Amino acid sequence: MEAYRDQYAKLFHGGKNVVLIAISVDPDTMQAAWAREKDFPHVFASDPDGAVGTKYGAFIESRKFENRFVYVIDPSGKIAYRATPFRELVDQSYVDLGAAIDKLVP
Helix, strand or coil, X not given: CHHHHHHHHHHCHHHCCXXXXXXXXXXXXXXXXXXXXXXXXXXXXXXXXXXXXXXXXXEEHHHCEECCCEEEECCCCCEEEEECCCCCCCHHHHHHHHHHHHXXXX
């Protein structure tokens, strides 16, 4: 998540016409505290029962855990890009994500 924060202005156009929502099964109170502590500029959402993660194939029922997947949703609501899984330690992952966003938000 720190990489998203550190590259937010470039990758996500500083939030102009782009909304980044990080979704996990963690409780909302935990996410809010972590977001404040780490100074994250984006939105967090709690998916405690894995309902959203299940719809996107990210939720692992046996572990009550959601994989690190990234989806870019276009203005019409369709998936324009997906990285399943998103490889947060690989620089090319951010290049590809940025290119996908730039196609939608020049």
